[in-house]
Amino acid sequence: MGDYVRQMPDQGSADLARRPGLATRLHIDVPLLLLLLVLTVYGLIVLYSGSDSDMGAVIRQAQYFGLAYLGMFLIAQISLQRIMRWAPWLYLLGVVLLVAVMFAGVGAKGAQRWLQLGGFRFQPSEILKLVLPLTLAWYLADRSLPPRLLHILVCLGILGVPAVLILKQPDLGTAVLIAASGLFVLFLAGMGWRYILGAVVVVVASAWPMWMFVLKDYQKQRILTMLDPESDKLGAGWNIIQSKTAIGSGGWEGKGWMLGTQSHLDFLPESHTDFIIAVLSEEFGLRGVLLLMGIYLLILLRGFWIGVQAPTSFGRLVAGSVTLTFFVYIFVNMGMVAGLLPVVGVPLPLVSAGGTSVVTLMAGFGILMAVSTQKPLVPR
Amino acid sequence: MARSIQLKDPHREARIYSARTVAAVLLVLGMLGIILARYYSLQVTEYETYRTQSERNRVQLQPLPPKRGLIFDRNGVLLADNRPSYMLSIVREQVADLDATLAELQQLLPISDSDIANFRKKLQRRRPYEAVPLRFRLTEAEQARLAVNRFRLPGVVVDAQLLRYYPHGELFSHALGYVGRINEREVLELDESDYRGTFHVGKVGVEKYYEDILHGDVGYQNVETNAHGRVLRVLERHDPVPGANLVLNLDIRIQRAATEALGERRGAVVAIDPRTGGVLALVSTPGFDTNLFVNGISSKDYSALRDSLDVPLFNRAIQGVYPPGSTIKPFMGMAGLESGLITPEYTVADPGWYSLPGDSHKYRDWILRIRGTGHAPRVDLNMAIAESCDTYFYDLARRLTIDRMYDYLRPFGFGERTGVDTTNERRGVLPSTRWKREAMAQPWYPGETISAGIGQGYMLASPMQLAVATSVMASKGQRRVPRLVHSINGEPVEAPVLDPIAAPDEYWQAIYAGMLEVVHGKRGTAKALAKDIQYQMAGKTGTAQVIGIAQGAVYREEDVAERHRHHGLFIAFAPAEAPTIAVAIIVENGGGSSAASPIARKVIDTWLLGETADG
Numbered sequence: 001m002g003d004y005v006r007q008m009p010d011q012g013s014a015d016l017a018r019r020p021g022l023a024t025r026l027h028i029d030v031p032l033l034l035l036l037l038v039l040t041v042y043g044l045i046v047l048y049s050g051s052d053s054d055m056g057a058v059i060r061q062a063q064y065f066g067l068a069y070l071g072m073f074l075i076a077q078i079s080l081q082r083i084m085r086w087a088p089w090l091y092l093l094g095v096v097l098l099v100a101v102m103f104a105g106v107g108a109k110g111a112q113r114w115l116q117l118g119g120f121r122f123q124p125s126e127i128l129k130l131v132l133p134l135t136l137a138w139y140l141a142d143r144s145l146p147p148r149l150l151h152i153l154v155c156l157g158i159l160g161v162p163a164v165l166i167l168k169q170p171d172l173g174t175a176v177l178i179a180a181s182g183l184f185v186l187f188l189a190g191m192g193w194r195y196i197l198g199a200v201v202v203v204v205a206s207a208w209p210m211w212m213f214v215l216k217d218y219q220k221q222r223i224l225t226m227l228d229p230e231s232d233k234l235g236a237g238w239n240i241i242q243s244k245t246a247i248g249s250g251g252w253e254g255k256g257w258m259l260g261t262q263s264h265l266d267f268l269p270e271s272h273t274d275f276i277i278a279v280l281s282e283e284f285g286l287r288g289v290l291l292l293m294g295i296y297l298l299i300l301l302r303g304f305w306i307g308v309q310a311p312t313s314f315g316r317l318v319a320g321s322v323t324l325t326f327f328v329y330i331f332v333n334m335g336m337v338a339g340l341l342p343v344v345g346v347p348l349p350l351v352s353a354g355g356t357s358v359v360t361l362m363a364g365f366g367i368l369m370a371v372s373t374q375k376p377l378v379p380r
Numbered sequence: 381m382a383r384s385i386q387l388k389d390p391h392r393e394a395r396i397y398s399a400r401t402v403a404a405v406l407l408v409l410g411m412l413g414i415i416l417a418r419y420y421s422l423q424v425t426e427y428e429t430y431r432t433q434s435e436r437n438r439v440q441l442q443p444l445p446p447k448r449g450l451i452f453d454r455n456g457v458l459l460a461d462n463r464p465s466y467m468l469s470i471v472r473e474q475v476a477d478l479d480a481t482l483a484e485l486q487q488l489l490p491i492s493d494s495d496i497a498n499f500r501k502k503l504q505r506r507r508p509y510e511a512v513p514l515r516f517r518l519t520e521a522e523q524a525r526l527a528v529n530r531f532r533l534p535g536v537v538v539d540a541q542l543l544r545y546y547p548h549g550e551l552f553s554h555a556l557g558y559v560g561r562i563n564e565r566e567v568l569e570l571d572e573s574d575y576r577g578t579f580h581v582g583k584v585g586v587e588k589y590y591e592d593i594l595h596g597d598v599g600y601q602n603v604e605t606n607a608h609g610r611v612l613r614v615l616e617r618h619d620p621v622p623g624a625n626l627v628l629n630l631d632i633r634i635q636r637a638a639t640e641a642l643g644e645r646r647g648a649v650v651a652i653d654p655r656t657g658g659v660l661a662l663v664s665t666p667g668f669d670t671n672l673f674v675n676g677i678s679s680k681d682y683s684a685l686r687d688s689l690d691v692p693l694f695n696r697a698i699q700g701v702y703p704p705g706s707t708i709k710p711f712m713g714m715a716g717l718e719s720g721l722i723t724p725e726y727t728v729a730d731p732g733w734y735s736l737p738g739d740s741h742k743y744r745d746w747i748l749r750i751r752g753t754g755h756a757p758r759v760d761l762n763m764a765i766a767e768s769c770d771t772y773f774y775d776l777a778r779r780l781t782i783d784r785m786y787d788y789l790r791p792f793g794f795g796e797r798t799g800v801d802t803t804n805e806r807r808g809v810l811p812s813t814r815w816k817r818e819a820m821a822q823p824w825y826p827g828e829t830i831s832a833g834i835g836q837g838y839m840l841a842s843p844m845q846l847a848v849a850t851s852v853m854a855s856k857g858q859r860r861v862p863r864l865v866h867s868i869n870g871e872p873v874e875a876p877v878l879d880p881i882a883a884p885d886e887y888w889q890a891i892y893a894g895m896l897e898v899v900h901g902k903r904g905t906a907k908a909l910a911k912d913i914q915y916q917m918a919g920k921t922g923t924a925q926v927i928g929i930a931q932g933a934v935y936r937e938e939d940v941a942e943r944h945r946h947h948g949l950f951i952a953f954a955p956a957e958a959p960t961i962a963v964a965i966i967v968e969n970g971g972g973s974s975a976a977s978p979i980a981r982k983v984i985d986t987w988l989l990g991e992t993a994d995g
Contacts, residue, residue, distance in 0.1 A: 248426050251424070265606040267434075267438075304405055320400075331411050334419075
């Protein structure tokens with residue numbers, strides 16, 4: 001049924017109306033695709049330097065991107081109705097896998113995050129990053145909005161189960177991202193401001209019990225180190241001191257591509273993964289940072305625009321949540337490397353090396369593209 | 381869906397969504413603004429701070445210690461070499477827990493507590509990124525053990541370093557001196573920048589005297605290092621200037637001949653070329669292996685050297701001062717001739733003793749004990765020197781008086797440092813009334829003049845001083861400051877020339893005649909040396925009393941403990957017609973001059989007739 005509907009000429013989107021034909025038929029949002037391609041190229045250039053001119057690493061990352069673009073393209077072909085129908089089942093699958101991780105997971109450095117399936121290793125939490133907002137959007141889509149308290153509480157329950165499971169792995173970064181993606185759905189659905197205010201009060205009030213009972217020692221250490229990196233210069237503070245030095249010493253103009261001393265001389269830890277923004281800042285200076293933020297901002301604005309233009313509640317909520325989650329990646333990563341936030345394992349989206357986050361993020365953009373090219377739904 | 385109570389209002393929902401999106405965009409812009417402000421503050425406001433920090437991270441200034449100059453003997457035989465040696469150092473900055481690292485290192489290889497104490501002292505004076513040495517001379521096994529464990533020991537570095545090595549350590553111990561690790565006191569005295577990266581300094585002898593020349597100039601390089609302190613590339617380099625090479629006047633053949641001739645006995649030999657002032661040999665026995673000192677001698681070895689009764693660390697050639705005994709007589713003879721109190725023909729009655737007018741004390745001639753009478757009824761200058769007649773010089777001394785004796789002997793270099801280019805030289809004593817008043821706060825007694833005439837009493841001279849005086853004699857009054865160093869980087873070093881002793885040739889000839897008789901005469905005190913001799917040697921024997929002998933008592937060698945026996949002395953120069961070598965020899969407790977004189981023959985034979993050096 002969906003396929004039939006999608007074959008109909010589109011009249012709802014002015015953007016697409018100007019470019020009928022290939023892009024529309026392929027469910028591609030051209031501005032978004034162009035922005036993502038620019039970001040990909042920029043990221044690979046920085047990665048080449050961040051990985052110490054390891055062409056192999058760049059090629060590997062390009063292959064991940066190839067896979068991720070393919071995934072995005074395929075997801076964009078799926079009708080939103082089908083995505084909506086799948087959402088709760090995918091959610092249940094994800095939660096089951098998270099529970100499986102608790103018992104049969106493998107991991108490193110004291111954290112159990114992966115499931116081993118044959119020769120393939122993956123993080124169920126990555127699935128939830130996409131599926132949780134879809135599930136909440138599915139739940140809210142047919143309800144009258146703004147959501148009532150009951151619905152909000154149900155949503156929090158849907159959100160809370162995977163968030164707590166992931167927090168137990170422990171993976172604070174992912175838990176925060178997933179919780180945020182869910183809360184964004186509620187926020188965009190029009191959850192009353194008094195609830196939002198109340199939630200903020202609750203969060204602030206729960207800070208102390210969180211500190212005492214929930215956070216692990218190493219997580220506390222990260223927060224303490226962030227507040228005062230000098231307290232442990234050679235230990236945990238080392239990363240932050242070195243990344244701040246890298247960023248600061250880049251100045252306005254930067255030291256030049258491949259000329260960053262902090263990263264190339266091994267002072268900067270994780271220079272090709274989570275701390276890659278420090279490489280970019282050191283080598284391209286504040287100019288390079290502004291360029292990156294400009295690209296990000298355009299992507300975000302395009303995402304919001306797609307959401308606003310979407311004809312259905314589900315499409316709107318999903319588009320907005322995917323966009324805001326993308327922003328959380330940006331904010332948390334750039335903030336932690338610059339010493340504003342504690343160090344959690346959040347990559348710089350589409351720039352940090354690593355296949356998983358790229359595939360997940362691009363899958364999100366695939367959904368965004370599906371939303372952008374969906375037809376106004378004819379009420380059934 | 382069926383549970384929905386309210387009807388959905390798509391337009392209202394879209395409106396709400398749009399409003400929330402606007403709020404979200406504002407939130408996003410605000411938070412991106414915060415991020416941007418943070419990057420702006422790091423990259424623009426605090427740019428200088430972080431740029432400096434990143435430079436400091438990356439660039440280290442490393443000293444490049446200069447290569448110490450080599451030292452050769454006059455034949456080109458290498459006496460002081462630099463050989464690579466491996467040392468263990470620690471870069472403080474890169475060590476998280478110094479105590480733990482030290483403890484771990486102690487598990488891996490022997491490191492003494494004094495090594496650690498030394499290390500900690502140095503640590504305070506070096507910058508945190510500089511490598512501070514902890515242990516020297518790692519064996520191959522120790523190096524391997526460190527290499528295996530290196531990944532666990534950040535900041536621990538093994539460096540190759542050139543270390544002084546003395547191929548002929550003991551033979552040249554007192555002539556060359558040695559280098560040793562810079563100690564606390566020296567750290568304060570030495571120029572800090574000059575010695576950055578250098579851990580050794582000349583401690584005594586030529587090594588110390590020529591420290592400035594041997595050391596060279598320190599260089600440095602700015603290097604880029606990674607976070608582990610490994611040098612990645614050199615950004616800027618100023619090469620060090622190696623220290624100058626020294627060629628000494630010393631001749632290993634003579635040095636060896638003298639050392640072998642002294643054998644197990646304690647003594648000293650100094651040989652000088654009177655034409656140049658060059659020191660051909662400087663030997664003091666016993667010697668010691670100077671290599672022991674290069675890297676800090678073990679306390680066991682050190683106490684063995686320090687506590688030995690033979691005091692091997694004592695340089696008898698320049699620090700040892702002895703009564704010159706009868707070796708003073710040729711110089712006394714010159715004083716007599718110059719003062720006009722005697723002529724070569726002047727004679728003195730010799731009953732075997734001498735006494736001052738109005739004094740019953742008998743100053744005995746050594747011959748009295750042997751013959752019961754004097755050398756001859758009347759003794760002239762030639763016989764007085766050849767047979768070492770005391771009576772003649774008692775009389776001369778009385779008439780000359782101590783202060784004029786001082787005036788005439790002083791130009792030969794007695795009583796003042798010769799100024800030889802090494803360290804720790806002592807000046808000895810050339811007595812005078814003024815000296816006694818100042819040094820002992822006592823008046824001079826006439827009897828003391830009598831014994832001063834034969835080199836006994838207060839007079840003290842080092843073998844170096846005796847050799848210099850003999851050299852002045854051999855060159856007929858030409859005075860040169862003795863020099864151990866012949867050339868610096870090929871540039872000859874001229875021995876400083878002092879005002880000569882201007883005396884008529886016949887005076888010198890008169891003394892030479894007497895000194896030749898000592899060796900070649902029938903009744904010469906060293907006539908045994910003349911056997912098979914191929915050149916003319918002028919010499920003078922001497923004996924220095926170690927303990928006083930009571931009036932009327934008889935000194936019998938076999939009755940006296942070995943260390944109370946007389947010192948044997950001998951001075952000589954050759955060939956007499958055109959001298960090229962002047963020597964002074966002392967054999968401590970040798971019993972008499974016959975212990976010393978054969979050494980002179982061996983030394984001079986080696987110089988005049990010897991094979992070329994083999995190294």
